[in-house]
Amino acid sequence: MLRDGWQAMTTNQIAREAGVSVGSLYQYFPNKEALLLALVERIADEMTARLIEVGTALGDATVDEGITTFVRAALDLSRRDAPLYRAVLIELPRQGTLELFARVNRRLADALADWLVVRRDELDVADPSLTAHILITSIDALTDHALLFQPELLDSPRFERELRALMAGYLGVRRAPAAQRSPPRRRRTT
Numbered sequence: 001m002l003r004d005g006w007q008a009m010t011t012n013q014i015a016r017e018a019g020v021s022v023g024s025l026y027q028y029f030p031n032k033e034a035l036l037l038a039l040v041e042r043i044a045d046e047m048t049a050r051l052i053e054v055g056t057a058l059g060d061a062t063v064d065e066g067i068t069t070f071v072r073a074a075l076d077l078s079r080r081d082a083p084l085y086r087a088v089l090i091e092l093p094r095q096g097t098l099e100l101f102a103r104v105n106r107r108l109a110d111a112l113a114d115w116l117v118v119r120r121d122e123l124d125v126a127d128p129s130l131t132a133h134i135l136i137t138s139i140d141a142l143t144d145h146a147l148l149f150q151p152e153l154l155d156s157p158r159f160e161r162e163l164r165a166l167m168a169g170y171l172g173v174r175r176a177p178a179a180q181r182s183p184p185r186r187r188r189t190t
Contacts, residue, residue: 009032010032011025011026011031011032011035014032014035036088036091039084039088040088040100040101041100043084043085043088044100044101044103044104046080047077047101047104048104048107050073050076050077051073051104051107051108051111053073054069054070054073054108054111055108055111055114055115057069058070058111058112058114058115059115061115063119063122063123063168063171063173064168064173066115066119067164067167067168067171067173068164070112070135070139070167071139071160071163071164071167072160074139074140074143074163075143075154075159075160075163077143078143078144078146078147078154079147079151079154079155082147082151082154085147086147086148086151089144089147089148090148105136105137105140108136109129109132109133109135109136110132112132112135112136113128113129113131113132114128116128116131116132116171122173123171123172123173124171124172125171125172131170131171134170135167135170135171138166138170139163139166139167142163142166143163146159
């Protein structure tokens with residue numbers, strides 16, 4: 001149903017897909033935009049609930065565990081209902097509902113900032129709030145871009161590794177001394 005975009009969708013199609021009459025649909029939603037707003041609010045609520053879980057999971061997590069938890073949560077949120085989320089993402093600017101997702105991101109940034117404060121001695125972070133905001137914005141932009149233009153990346157282990165590397169690099173994660181690390185792989189020559 002979302003294949004042709006939100007603009008092309010009709011209330012008759014929505015009612016048919018929902019298994020209700022169009023009259024019943026109009027009892028609850030006066031127009032298609034009201035339905036979209038309700039959908040966006042539902043998605044934002046689901047994201048908020050998931051972010052509360054992430055905040056709890058970060059609790060005493062090590063730096064590596066925290067980075068993995070955060071990145072996987074971002075990917076999970078993007079791929080949970082990818083076609084629907086993609087359609088909503090395209091419509092957000094047109095409908096003036098970006099603020100709902102900005103609030104979700106602020107909540108996640110607050111949870112991440114709290115965790116950064118706890119792990120401050122292990123990281124190179126001068127301002128946990130600003131660092132959290134930059135990380136949230138960066139990871140959100142990358143996962144949204146993948147959702148819109150390269151959805152296969154959302155299931156790519158390499159993409160997940162790259163997001164974790166980006167986050168670890170930005171946080172200045174202190175690694176084990178070189179002697180404790182595995183030696184670099186040598187290229188085979190033929």
